[in-house]
Structures are given as C-alpha cells and as structure tokens.
Amino acid sequence: MGNSSLSGPPREPAGRLRIAVADDHSVYRAALVAWLREACGFEVVGSSPADPVALGALATRRADLLLLGVSSQKIVDADLVRHVKSNSIAPRVVVMSMHPRSVAERAATDAGADGMVDKNELVRELPGLLATIFGAPALSASNWSPQPA
Secondary structure, X not given: OOOOOOOOOOOOOOOOXXXXXXXXXXXXXXXXXXXXXXXXOXXXXXXXXXXXXXXXXXXXXXXXXXXXXXXXXXXXXXHHHHHHHOOOOOOEEEEEEOOXXXXXXXXXXXXXXXXXXXXXXXXXXXXXXXXXXXXXXXXXXXXXXXXXX
C-alpha cells in the first residue's frame, strides 16, 4: 500500500485541477462527478467506492485532489486517509462527511486530511476550501464556477 500514486507530499496542480472522487454512495458519486466536470470544468480522473482496493485502482490516475466520502457509520476513516497520504506523491485529501462539523473536521485533520466539507454544503463550501488549499491560481486555472449547476 506504500506504493500508491494517490499519496505522499502534496503536489501543486499544473493546469486544470485533476480530481478523483471516492464515495460509497454511487448516486451521490455520479452526481458529484457530473457537477465537477460539467459545471466546474475540472478534470475528473476517476471515481470509485471509498475502500483501499478501489482507491488502489485510482492510484495510477495522478490526481491533485481526492474527494473522499465517509460512511455514515464512521466519522472519518482515519486508516483510509492515512493509507492515501502514506506515499511520496499523494494528492490533497478533502473528506466529505455528513457528521457534525466540529467532530468531523477535527477527525479529518487528525487523520491527515487537508480539509473537510459537509456533503450537504459541498457546492457552497468547496470553492473556499480549494482556494485555501491550492490558492486562487488553481481555481482560475480549473475554470471554477462556484454556482450550482
């Protein structure tokens, strides 16, 4: 697991932001991928369920950012976040959660994630978080449109 291309020190994106999406809810994942591509102009390099085997398949895609959903049973899957961040070329990791922000944000940070968004507020929260993580040039380079589709 230490060889995954999804992990390690964060890289700065060159050009459009390359995003991988991992979430166990296939309908949410499909809608998020469509919104990121069509409304925001991001390059979505892959999507999968949020488990180590599926994330391994995404590893070769060289994402700049992984949007990682967590199940309703766990506040944050700390082992999964650590797995992704454990290698030399990790993407930035943003955890998507429906748990109370005060609990989920701390758990995500403690696990090594670069940020956390509320799944219900993703359209509103993601632009500011990406500006914090990557800076304004990354947002303009990706044709970001913060308005919902």
